[in-house]
Amino acid sequence: MAFEEKRTWIMLVMAIVTYVIYAIIVLGRIGDYPISELPYAATLLWTLGISIVVSIVLTMVAGITSPKGDVGRDDPRDREISRFGDHIGSAFVVIGAVAALAMAMLEWDYFWIANEIYLMFTLSAVLGSVAKIAAYRKGLHPW
């Protein structure tokens, strides 16, 4: 497996795990607060911060365990697959931004706007990663 594919798997797994842990913690407070007043900001920042650190550690482990010639090489296939995945994933960022704009205009609570944006970032990362893994496994033909 290419080093960049390993990195993509790490990103996919960490995006899902981080969001699930965040959702479990925040939704676990239902009952103590009305939904739109659930404390979320500190949990969001902590889970994201821990996720970034864990991702860096896992990427370092993947780099150490990969063949020497595979790490840090400027490979055109990796570049094209990365661009392809980012292009697919960016759709959710745009949808999320438009939705957040509409929610702000309609004066929705900050809780819903922030969580809608976070959900769309996560979906963008997941969709982009799945597209990249599919390209690594099934093939990419720019011709």
Place this chain on the structure above:
Amino acid sequence: MVKPTKVTNSIRSLRFAHGEMTQAELAERIGVTRQTIIAIEQGRYSPSLEMAFQIARVFDVGLDDVFQYPQGEAEE
């Protein structure tokens, strides 16, 4: 993305004809990862024209000797 390419290649046989060159050696010669060479050999990745020329140059053959595009497919 998943549509298989109609372009075929003879990289595997050319490697064996050139002193059983490994995929890692070919990758090193043209500056890509071994996985990219594997993907090209298996038809899962179509290299750029520049990389195609680089591969042909390693084997000291023409582009047509490395990559083939069957006539029947081209007329479709």
